Amino acid sequence: MNFCSHCGSADLRHEVPPGDTYPRYVCGGCGTIHYENPKVVTGCLPVWEDRVLLCRRAIEPAYGRWNIPSGYLENGETVVDGALREVREEAAAEVKVSYLISLYNIERINQVYLQFVGELIDGSYGVGPESLETRLFTEAQIPWEEIAFTSSLFTLRAYFRNRRTNDHRLHRSSYPDVGEGLR
C-alpha cells in the first residue's frame, strides 16, 4: 500500500490509531484507516461411496498437484455458497453439504480454511476450467505425496479418521500441522 485508496495521498503512516491496539495504514491526508484482515478459503471434499474426489490443479500455485476444491470466499457469499461454487469451478459437480470438517489456520499468510464434506449428487462429476483432471480415490489410492496444500492434507486425514470412528467431528489446527498424528 503506497497511496490512500480514498483520497490518493501518498502520506500513509503505519501507526496505532487512537483507541486501537494494532498498527494500521492511516492516511495523513484524509484520515482514512485502512484495515487489513485475514481471508477465508472455503472448500468441500466431495465424497461418493468409499471414495473422495480430488482435482489436479491447472493453475498456480501448486500446478499439477491434487487438491480439495477450495478457494477464496467472495463478497456476498455464505461459506457454504462459496464451497459449492468451488466444487462447480474445479470439479463441474454438485454436492449436498454434510458437515464442516476442518478449521485450519495459516496465520503467517493470513488465511483461514473452512472445509466441508459433501455427498456428490448421483456420483457425477467432470473437469472444471481450473483443473487438469479430477478423480475419485479410495483412502489407499490417495496420492499423499502429490497433495497441493497442507490444508488439504489435514482435511483428508481428518476425513478418513472420522469415517473410521463414524463421526462428524470438526478438526481444528494450524500450519504446519498436517494431521499426521491422526493416521
Added chain:
Amino acid sequence: MNFCSHCGSADLRHEVPPGDTYPRYVCGGCGTIHYENPKVVTGCLPVWEDRVLLCRRAIEPAYGRWNIPSGYLENGETVVDGALREVREEAAAEVKVSYLISLYNIERINQVYLQFVGELIDGSYGVGPESLETRLFTEAQIPWEEIAFTSSLFTLRAYFRNRRTNDHRLHRSSYPDVGEGLR
C-alpha cells in the same frame, strides 16, 4: 475505492479480469487487481457452571447492548487466538476453549462469524475497556431483547440447546435467522 493503492492512479475500472468470473477494481495505470473479501468475526462465549458471561458494549454499534465477546480477526492470528483476545479485551477474562459452536454468515455485509464456547478459568472475569459492564447469566436471566447482534442471539440459543442435549454440535446459519426454531 477512488484511487489505486499501489500506484495512486484514479483510473480504476470495475470489471471482470481475464480468467476471473467476478468484477474487481482493476487499475488502468499499473494493472493491479484489488480483491475485496469477507471478514471473519471471531468470538467466544465464556461459560461458568450453569451461567454464561455477556458484555454490555461501551462502543458503537449497539452501544449499551449485551454481546458475546467478539471482533474482527486480525492478520497474524488464528481464529482461536482472536477469540481469546476478544475475551480479554471485553471481559478481562481467560477461557479454555471447548468447541466451535457457530458458523453464522451475514453475506450482505461480507461477514463470517465463528464463535466458540470456552470455560472461564477459575470463574474470574472483569470489565474490559470495550465494555460498560459484564455479567454471568443463567438461561432464564438472559436479556434476550437487549442482545446486540443476531450472531450472538443465534449462538446463545445454540448453546442452551446443546447443553440440554449434552452435545457439542456446530450450528450453521445466515442472517436473519436467529435460531428461534431452536428454542
